[in-house]
Amino acid sequence: MVAEINDFIIYLREIKKTSKNTEVSYQRDLMQLASFLEQQGIREVDKVTKTSLTSYILHLEKEGKATTTISRCLASMKAFFHFECKEGRIQKDPAELLKAPKVEKKAPTILTVDEVNSLLSQPGGETPKELRDRAMLELLYATGIRVSELIHLKKTDVNLSIGYITCRDEHKERMVPFGKVAKLALSAYMERGRVYFLRDQESPWLFTNCNGKSMSRQGFWKIIKFYGDKAGIKADITPHTLRHSFAAHLLRNGADIHAVQAMLGHSDMATTQMYMNYTQGEDLRRSYTGAHPRG
Template sequence: MVVEINHFIIYLREIKKTSKNTEVSYQRDLLQMASFLGQQGIMEVGKVTKTSLNSYILYLEKEGRATTTISRTLASMKAFFHYECAQGNIGKDPAELIKAPKVEKKEPTILTVDEVNCLLSQPDGESPKELRDRAMLELLYATGIRVSELINLRKADVNLTVGYITCRDEHKERMIPFGKVAKLALSAYMERGREYLLKEQDCEWLFTNCNGKAMSRQGFWKIVKFYGDKAGIKADITPHSLRHSFAAHLLRNGADIHVVQAMLGHSDMATTQMYMNYAQKEAVRRAYTGVHPRG
């Protein structure tokens, strides 16, 4: 089954043009599935049944895996077996009728403006690392891009003169503006920090780790965690918290929801709408405290 999985990953890369992160995620999920099925004596794709896949889902639930993880795994399985069916390798798709567990939607962690300001002020030194960290945090909050988009930015994707970045995902390209503060942080990093991190190596990536290599998602998560703790922020923040906060703060201050949707790269307006709900709650709270005698 591993051979078929590898062929599927090549198909994703060369035909579907999926991102590296998507490839890695699908491959990891499918190899874990294949390992479980192999222990049950199921070694060939054609011998996989709906029952055996349901057994694997049940196993993941018993292992205490999060519903989001199980849903993602099921999505990988469905894509793989749909591909195998389309290729004529199997006669029937065993994953077609399997339903994902219901995922409880959690409220996104949205920082206050004061919390964001406190977080972004933490890397205040002039070392190459602090210049890089400040630029990454400022740019993330200024644009609301995803962490994967941030760490995959190339130097050529930044236009400092006009003040915008070009982001590319699997399906489209979008240009996102950024403001003066992010521009100053980026300029300082590119002028006084980046070349020291590169250590005379050639690298197309805008942000690198301290060895001059591409920054990883885990590496940036640690950066956010470090400065969040340093700022004394009690909320359980992640890099995505700055994306949530970017959207919520823009909408609260009157930005058009369609503009925010375009900047975030959401294909579905409903995804952006959740930030509007937050903005409306904040507007009610501010109106109340502004006029109530004991507000």
């Protein structure tokens, strides 16, 4: 099956133009499947059946894999065997009728305004690293952009004079405003911090690591984890936590939900509505606590 998997990955890269992360994820999932099937004596793609794929899913469940991980593996299998069927290598798609396990949706972690203020105040000095970290955290909370969008921002994507950034993906771009606090942090970083990391090198990226290269997701995850611990915040903070908090705080303070949807880049209003449900629940809780004799 390895040759067929490699052909599928080439198809994803050259025809579907998928991202490198997607490509790596599909290849990892499918190679693990191939290894399992080989242990069962199945080495050829046309010998794979629905029963053998079901056995693999049960194997993943017994190993304690998360529901989201199993769902992702299933999506990889479905895409691969659909491709094999379309290419005429197999007559019947063994993954077509497989059902994904139900994913329990966890409520997003949303910080209070005080917690956000505490987090953002942690890089309080004037070293280049603190200037960079403060600018990244302030911009993330000010715009609600994804961490992938943050680390791929170019210097030319920032308009300091009018307070906007431009975010791009494969299909569209959107402009997101930011406020005066983020503007001050960005200005300080661009004037006194960025040049330190570049060391006379040229780089299109707005934020870089200590070697002047583009910041990685893992690198920024460590930054936000460090400052979260330093602030004494008990919640499990990830880069997405500030995105969740941005949306919830805007809606809580009366922002138009369509404007928030546009800033977040959500194609589906239902995704943004989740934050509205959260804010309404918090309002109900406060009303109850304030009015009930035993609240």
